[in-house]
Structure formats: structure tokens, C-alpha cells
Amino acid sequence: MRLKKVWKKRIIFVIILALIPLVIMLMVRFTPPPPTSEVEYARLILSQATSNDAAIYSKRLYSEAKALYDSAMVNWQKENNRFIYFRNYEKVVSFAELSAKKAEQATKVSKNNVTDLNILLKHKIDTLTSLVKQINKLFTSYPLSDEVRNRISKGEMLLRESEVAYKKGQFSQAKKKITDSEQLLTDSYKIASTNLKEYFNSFPVWKKWVDITIKESKKNQSYSIIIDKYSRKCIVYLGGIKKYEYHVELGKNWVGDKRVKGDKATPEGMYRITKKFGSNKTKYHKALLIDYPNETDKEEFKKEIARGTLPRSAKIGNLIEIHGDGGRGVDWTEGCVALTNSEMDIVYKIAAEGTPVTIVGSTVNLSQLLD
């Protein structure tokens, strides 16, 4: 009887022992599966978006993805705090999946934006660098207002800053700088080129004068001198063919015609040499005096007085020469045309009293210059 009791107890014990793993297995079996793979996937995709700078180049989508990921984690925590068999991870999975989707989109958008920005910035930097070169070429010696000069200067500085940021891959900063630079430079260029265009309205007249001067040189097989103020050139023709070309320096207010004595402007018109001064007769090495003011200049001066655009006390200028002592690299004369002494020697030698000297704003039209 006692043995039977012992066996009974042993059997119960064995059954209990056998039941433990079964119960554990059943408990595990009915535990809701955690959303590990979904959240892990969302984290990986979000991490990819981060390394692709989506936080900068796809800000909205990245923020949404991040917020959704955080929501997934918070909800997961919330569910974990509940009794194990009451947990429901549907919301967590939904947030994680949405987060992954948004992060994926953010990466794609960011990559596209970076590629586009890279191309756009490179193009803009190249374009604006060319524009700066064009501005320097066209307007370095051209009188512009202080405001325009400051804008050009600031625009150029911002362009440099943009280039520095671009080279470091900081496209967002580079874009901001280049936008400001573009605004300043294009506006300044517009103002300056409008100003230049107005000056070049006289081009048809200049062209006529140049054509007549070259024709005369050809017809008489003689020397003629043409001064191109814009490109700072003294061109000597013989028999209608260009023989010499020298760089010149002018009066500092060289844009436009000479209007009045002391305005430091170089006149524009068709003139002739009236006198030659050797080295002992001028302080500028050698000089060729021209017949400024001619009849046209005098008439124009009178008209300006009559119109009141010049005061009655104004005096017309004179003593305009082609002379030496040039080569200073600046416009420094009172309105004369300065050559280097060695070049002046040549021009002095070929010139005679009566040699035509035609002074024009430009021998080339503006569209050619702008090209």
C-alpha cells in the first residue's frame, strides 16, 4: 500500500515535470511576436537617409520619417509595459513601416536634390565667374557709381564664399550664397550695361567718322590716326591699312564727349593735327596738337549754353594733344591722349600738320564687345 502511494507521488511528480516545458512552450507559443524586424528595418532605412543628408536636402520627409520612428519606439515601449498576452504591436508595425517608407522617399529625394544642386551650383558658379570676368573686362575702366561698384564687389565675395562651401560639399550653404551673389551681380551688370548701351547709342556716328577717316587714308595713300577710347587704342592707318596699334591713356572722365574746359574728358570728333611739339617744346616728351574745338564742337557748346545745360560762365576747352609720358596704366590726362615715349616717337615721326585724328567712343559695336 505504502509502495503504491510512493509510486503515485512519483508519477505525479514526473507528470508535473513533463508539464513544465509543455506549459512554457505553450506560453511562448502564444506570446505576441515583437515587431523587431519591422523596427530594425525602419532604423536601417532611417540611418541610410541620415547618411545621405536627407535632414538637410529632404527636410520635411526626413522629419516625418524620424517622428514616425520615434512613435514606433514609444508605442513599442507602451505595449511592453502591458501584460505580455495583452500586447498588440499593430500600431508599432504600422509606424515602423510608414517610417521606413518616408525615410526611403527622403533618401531618394535627398539624392536627387544633391545631384541637382551639384549640377546647378557648378553651372551657377561657372556662369557667375564668367559674368565677373565680363564685368571686369567691360567695366574696370568704365565709370560706375559707388553703389554699383560695391554691389559688384559684394557679389564677387559671395561668389567666392559659395565656391568655398561648394568645394566642401556644403551645397545648402553654397546655394544661399550663390543666390545672393547672383542677385547682386546680375543687377549690377544690368545697370552698368544699360549705361554702356546709352553711351554706344552714338556708335553709328562713330562708325561713319572712322569709315571716312580710313577712306581718306586710302584715297590719299597717307597716314590717319584713329583713337578708340573704349578699348584704349591708337590705330595708325597708312593707305587705308592698319599699320600700328598702341595702347593709350585718356582723361579720367573719358566717357562721353568733352563739353567744357576742365571736365577732364577726351573729346570725340574728326580732328586734324595743327602743330607738332618736339621734346624741347612740351613737358610730355613730344606732342601733336589737334584742332579741338572745331566748328562742330563750338556749335554744340553754344547750344548747351543756350539750353542752360552749361552755365554762362563755362568756357570751352582747348589744347588737346596726343603726347608722350604714357604707360602709367591709368587714365590720368586732362583730356589728352597719352602714349608711351617710344610709341610717341613713332607717331610723331609719321604725323604731319593736317594728318587726320579721329577720336571715337569705340570702333567696335557693343554687341561685338559683349560677345
Place this chain on the structure above:
Amino acid sequence: MKNKILMGLAAVVMVAVLSSCGKKPQAEIDAANAAIEAAKTAEAAVYLPAEFAAVQDSLNAVMTDISAQESKLFKKFGPAKAKLTSIVTLANQVAANTVTKKEEVKGEVANLMTSIKAVIEENGKLIPKLPRGKEGAAVIEQIKADVATVDAAVVEAQGLFDKGSYMDALNKIKAANDKAVALNTEVKEALTKAKIKF
């Protein structure tokens, strides 16, 4: 009696097993978060963005693992604990590297500041030597405008430097330095052309 004790023990073991083998490593999580926050305060996101993002991502991965363990019947936080400890080390390393990098950038800005000031000073001495006739001429007007822009950029860069924004200051001072050097070359060329000694 003996059997009752055995059964009781079995029940205790079972309860212990079921109520998990480990506790959430909260202290280690807090330490990792604090280390990352310290790296953030040191501006790791500005000076070492990739490294900082990597540490943050590592923490996110561990937090996912911890949540996954918390969802399980049998919890195991050992590996997460080890990872959190290495995150603290990594974050501290990133913070230290950030300080070094920041000092490097700061030094670079300071050097550029010194060299640009020398160039500006030289420009200041050279510009008045430009030919007299150049007064009012377009070229000198542009040079003056450029000098003013460089001066303004240096002031702006100094402001950023004083504020501790060394990276922004570096970009600005680099551009200003390029311009100041270009101006210096331009002025020297003009003086050479005009045969003026400098």
C-alpha cells in the same frame, strides 16, 4: 514533506524564469544618452557629422534590441549592456575628437585672420602709392570698393569666430583672404606697370 518542498522549488524556479532573467539596463542607457548629449554639446554634429550620426545610430540599434528583449518572455540584456558600454566609449571618443577638430578649425581661422590682416595692412600701404591720376579713376574706385568688402568680411568673420562659429568663420575668411590676395597682386601689378617702387 520532501516532495512538497521540491514542488515549491520548481514553482519558484518557473516563476523566476517566466518573470525574466534580466532587468532593463537603465543605468547604461542613461550613460549612453548622456555621452551622446555631451558629444552634441561639443558640436559633434557640426565638426564630425558622420561619426556623430554613427554613434546615434548605434544607440538606436541597441534601443531596438532592448525593446525586442522586453517583448520576450525570456529577456536577455547582456549583449545590449555590452553594446551600451561601447557606445559610451565611442561617444566620448567622438566628443574628444570634436574638440580636437574644433581646435584645428579655430587655429586655421586664427592663422587666416593673421595672414589676411597682414595682406590688408600691405594693401593699405600700397594703394596710396598708385599713380596720382588714378584718384577718381574707375580702377581705383573698384579697388576701394573691394577693400571695403574685404574689411566687412573680416569683421563678419571675426564676429562668427567670437561667437564660436568657427566653421562659418572659416568659409568667410577663406573667401576674404582669396580676395585680399588677388587685390594685393592687382595693386602690385599696377605699381610695377607704373614703375613705382613698393
